[in-house]
Amino acid sequence: MGLTIKISDIWKEYDGNPVLKDCSVSFEKSGIYVLMGHNGSGKSTFLRICSLLEEPEKGEVNYFSGQELMKKDMGLKRRITLVLPGVGIFNATVSSNMAYGLRIRGLDNKEISERVDRYLDLLGLFHKREQNALTLSSGERQRLGIARAMVIEPDILFLDEPTASVDLGNSEIIEEMILNMKKKGQPTVIITTHDVSQAHRLADSLLTLKEGRIVSYE
Secondary structure, eight states, X not given: OOEEEEEEEEEEEETTEEEEEEEEXXXXXXXXXXXXXXXXXXXXXXXXXXXXXXXXXXXXXXXXXXXXXXXXXXXXXXXXXXXXXXOOOOSSBHHHHHHHHHHHTTOOHHHHHHHHHHHHHHTTOGGGTTSBGGGSOHHHHHHHHHHHHHTTOOSEEEEESTTTTOOHHHHHHHHHHHHHHHHHTOSEEEEEOSOXXXXXXHOSEEEEEETTEEEEEO
């Protein structure tokens, strides 16, 4: 069963400056949610709090499986993942980077190999599986970071500006990958972007963050 999220009245500030103020929203259906807002509006902070990497000063982030409230333990954290812009990669082969999250989850070697190959093929990186990841272009590294998150097959995938600072070709591949995930119905994807046209291409639901609150939800 998939996960749903309820964010209730969260508040976050840095150096006394509020970034999020009584921000509330629920993600109750699978699909692609796109969050927009100007620089400094709190989009990245919102994703880090939703993905349990940061705590709000006030308010709650709760995950549910059906009607069951989930404990915020390692079991839950392994069902969600956040990919940041310029995601860090290891000084190892592309395939080793991909396999890391699967190994710490205890999958056997056969399943790891099959999953890694499948997702590298989806993102057009299969031919570079034995190449050192640090030698990839910036756009290829971004695709690898997203593929590394996808391969663990999370229930919820958070993508913070997934096409920021990549060229058009890589951006199109990333968008196609996101839309392919939508066709399969899993995971729920929550994205931030500055690109209005991209937001409308991808979004099932379009959200806007302004003055610390979600002010529109389509």
